[in-house]
Amino acid sequence: xxxxxxxxxxxxxxxxxxxxxxxxxxxxxxxxxxxxxxxxxxxxxxxxxxxxxxxxxxxxxxxxxxxxxxxxxxxxxxxxxxxxxxxxxxxxxxxxxxxxxxxxxxxxxxxxxxxxxxxxxxxxxxxxxxxxxxxxxxxxxxxxxxxxxxxxxxxxxxxxxxxxxxxxxxxxxxxxxxxxxxxxxxxxxxxxxxxxxxxxxxxxxxxxxxxxxxxxxxxxxxxxxxxxxxxxxxxxxxxxxxxxxxxxxxxxxxxxxxxxxxxxxxxxxxxxxxxxxxxxxxxxxxxxxxxxxxxxxxxxxxxxxxxxxxxx
Numbered sequence: 001x002x003x004x005x006x007x008x009x010x011x012x013x014x015x016x017x018x019x020x021x022x023x024x025x026x027x028x029x030x031x032x033x034x035x036x037x038x039x040x041x042x043x044x045x046x047x048x049x050x051x052x053x054x055x056x057x058x059x060x061x062x063x064x065x066x067x068x069x070x071x072x073x074x075x076x077x078x079x080x081x082x083x084x085x086x087x088x089x090x091x092x093x094x095x096x097x098x099x100x101x102x103x104x105x106x107x108x109x110x111x112x113x114x115x116x117x118x119x120x121x122x123x124x125x126x127x128x129x130x131x132x133x134x135x136x137x138x139x140x141x142x143x144x145x146x147x148x149x150x151x152x153x154x155x156x157x158x159x160x161x162x163x164x165x166x167x168x169x170x171x172x173x174x175x176x177x178x179x180x181x182x183x184x185x186x187x188x189x190x191x192x193x194x195x196x197x198x199x200x201x202x203x204x205x206x207x208x209x210x211x212x213x214x215x216x217x218x219x220x221x222x223x224x225x226x227x228x229x230x231x232x233x234x235x236x237x238x239x240x241x242x243x244x245x246x247x248x249x250x251x252x253x254x255x256x257x258x259x260x261x262x263x264x265x266x267x268x269x270x271x272x273x274x275x276x277x278x279x280x281x282x283x284x285x286x287x288x289x290x291x292x293x294x295x296x297x298x299x300x301x302x303x304x305x306x307x308x309x310x311x312x
Contacts, residue, residue: 028044
């Protein structure tokens, strides 16, 4: 993916960029949360600049990995963000690899409340590490932290930004006030709580990206359901992009799961939206904000829809 082309699609062509992008340096590590004795595989993408950079935590969907959402991570790193992809044991690729009963094991993992709680703890721990880990903390602007995720990863985005859980916050400090913005790919409608109450305390900007065919076979969410978080949040700037023909698999970029989950058709549009939105809301970029409010000219395809609200 050419950086100039991506930024041009995002309406940010005035930002200097080389003719071809050089892939951002990547570091793969295993981090251990000593409080839980839990090992978390991570992948770090570093921007060119060595000065402290805004950082984005990226969370994969059910059955995914730290290698997923590579198109998004690369685009963000090329745009100057430090990107941390985190892998969640128990809801990662390990639940289906080598299994014959994939649907059953995926459903069991999705319905396991303990795994949901572990994801929340993973996100909080990863943010802790970003700002305290030697060699990494020096590269991070702790005042400009964001989170992005697909499907179950979007669930994590929504809850770390303040979506209420049935039964309360279970001892966690939610929302995580360190996060200043979020990107939810295939947003998740609330379960067990009314939308107005579930989303009532979210006070951060969010980009919601879905598709006209974005339905879920495990949670039963329809494409229309995925617009519910956007429609229920009021106050902070929100943007909703609905990409014509995009399915649930369209955003994942999980190559190990098969071609359907790595189809690049919608990747450039999704990445361009994320870069533009985070530049506008996290960095205060006036050109990005104008492009977003103008509908990201040149980026979206016929039949796509972009709606913005509460930008003031």
